[in-house]
Amino acid sequence: MQREATMAAPAQPPQKTAGDHVVADQSAVFALLADPATHGLAENIIRIDTHGAAVFLAGPFAYKVKRAVFFPFMDFSTLEKRRAACAAEVEISGAGAPGLYLGVVPIFRTPHGLALGGEGEAVDYAVKMRRFDTDLTLDRIAERGELTPELVKAVAAMVVSAHAAAPERRGFDTAAALSTYLEDNIAEFSARPDLFPAEDVAQLAEVSRAALQRVRPLLAARAGAGFVRRCHGDMHLRNIVLLDGKPVLFDAIEFNDEIATCDVLYDLAFLLMDLWQRGLRIEANAIFNRYLWASDDAQLDGLAALPLFLSLRAGIRAKVEAAGLAHLAGEKRTEAEGRVAHFFQHTIDLLATTQPDPVRFGDVRVKTADPSHPTLWAVGGLSGSGKSTWAAKAAAGIGTRAPGAVILRSDIERKRLFHVAETEKLPPEAYAAEVSPRVYERLRTLARRVLAAGYTVIVDAVHARPEERDSIEEVATQAGLSFAGIWLDARPEELVRRVTARTGDASDADAAVVRHQLAYDLGPIHWARAERPVSTSPAAPASD
Secondary structure: OEEOOOOOOOOOOOOOOOOOOEOOOOHHHHHHHHOHHHHOOOOOOEEEEOOOEEEEEEOOEEEEEEOOEEEOOEEOOOHHHHHHHHHHHHHHHHHHOOOOEEEEEEEEEEOOEEEEOOOOEEEEEEEEEEOOOHHHEHHHHHHOOOOOHHHHHHHHHHHHHHHHHOOEOOOOOHHHHHHHHHHHHHHHHHOOOOOOOHHHHHHHHHHHHHHHHHHHHHHHHHHHOOOEEEOOOOOOHHHEEEEOOEEEEOOOOOOOHHHHEEEHHHHHHHHHHHHHHOOOHHHHHHHHHHHHHOOOHHHHHHHHHHHHHHHHHHHHHHHHHHHHHHHOOHHHHHHHHHHHHHHHHHHHHOOOOOOOOOEEEOOEEEOOOOOOOOEEEEEEOOOOOOHHHHHHHHHHHHOOOOOOOEEEEHHHHHHHHOOOOOOOOOOHHHHOOOOHHHHHHHHHHHHHHHHHOOOOEEEEOOOOOHHHHHHHHHHHHHHOOEEEEEEEEOOHHHHHHHHHHOOOOOOOOOHHHHHHHOOOOOOOOOOEEEEOOOOOOOOOOOOO
C-alpha cells in the first residue's frame, strides 16, 4: 500500500542543542508504517518509540525503523548508515534468535507516494521481524512479579551460552573503550545541568576515573586471557523475550562493533544493573552466582572491575533516557525525567560500598566488625539443613557491593573438580575420604580470590569437622577481614524429608547420607546456631 508523502533528504550531523539529536524528518515514513492500510489490516497499528528506533506492530509482523539521529555513541544520520545498521541487526541478532528476524524491507518513493517494498527510490529501511507478545519481554514479566527461580536459572544459562559462542577479541583495549564511554557520559551529563546536578557530575567523574585507573592492569590481563568478546552489548530485560517458553536475546548492538566488543562481565553488568535498580536483588544475585559457577576461576579476579561496570551501565541508561526526552511531553516526559534521576543516582551508588543488611537467627544477631569491607561468611550444617536456601536468600543483602555476595557451594565445586554438570550425579569415588580435603581447600582458595576482589563471600558446605570450620575462619583472619559463621540445625526426620523431596539440585545427598552424617562427632560449634525453615518451593535451592 502507498501513501502520498515526501521526505526530506538526510542531513549531516548539525551543531545540536542539548537534547537535539534528530537530523532528518522521518514523519512521512512513520505515517506510512502507522497506517493499517499499508499492511492490509483493519485494526490499528501499535507504535513503540525509543531514542534510536520506531517500531510498528502490524498483524503478525513488526517493522523497526532506525531513527535519523546522531549521538556520539550511535550514528544513524544518513540513509546508508541506517541501511547498514538494519542489515547488521538481521545478521547479528538473528544469529541468536533464529526465526525472529525476517529481513530488511526498503521504503520506496514512487510516483504515487511512499510504499513499503516494491520499486523506486529508497528513502528509508525497516527491519522486518516476526511479531511476539510484548508482554513476554522480561521487563514486563519482572513488572508482573513473574520472574520465577526457574526462569532466572534459564536466563543465567542463556547468558553463559551466549558468551561461550561469542568470538574472542584478544588485545582489545578495554580501558580505552571504557574511558571513552565514561567521558561521553560525563559530557552528556554536564550538558544537562537541569537533569544532572553539576556537583554530583564532578564527583562522579573523579570517582569513576580513579576506579578505572585502579583496574587498568586487570582489564588488560583479562583481554589477553580471552574474557573480551564480541558480545550482545545491550543485554537488559527489555531485550530478552520468552519464545516457546525459553528466554531469547534480541536487539543486540548492531551499529558499532567497538561498543559491542567488551569484557564479558561488562556485558553481564547491564542485566545485573537492570535487575538491581528494579529492586530485584535476589534475582540479580542468583544470575550473578550461576554465571560464576559456570565460568573459569579467573572470572573471580574480574570482580574488582564489576562496580565500575555496573556504574557505567547505569550511566548509559541515564544518558539514553535523557536523550529520549526530546520525543516526549506532558506526563510521559515527567515520568521519563524521574527515570533519568533514578538511573543517575544508581550511577553514583553502584560505585560506592553499601551497608549490609543485619542478619538475625532466633535471639542471635550476627554482626561483622567492619561493614565497609568484604566479609567471609560460612554456613554449615548437615545435608538438608537449609544452607543453600539461606545463602541464596541472604547473599543479595549481606554484600557491600552490588549484586551482593558470591556464593561458593561445596556441591558445585566438587562437581567442577570432576568436570561434570551441576545436576549430574557423581560416582561414589568422588566422595572418598581423600576428596573432601581437596574440595575444602578449593573453597578456601576461591574465597581468598573473591575477598581480594573486594566482594563478600559465602562458603556453603557441611563443615562437619572442627578443623574445617577453623580453616575457613583462618582465611578471613589472614586477610584481615571479618568472619561470620552460621550453623543450621534441623530435626533428623526433617533432614531426611528434605533431601528425599528435592530434585534438580547440585547436591547428591540422600537419606542414607543424612543418616551417616547424624553419627558424626561434630565437636564444639562456636558459630551462631539456629533451626532454619526451608522454602517449600520446588524451585528453591536445596542445601548439601
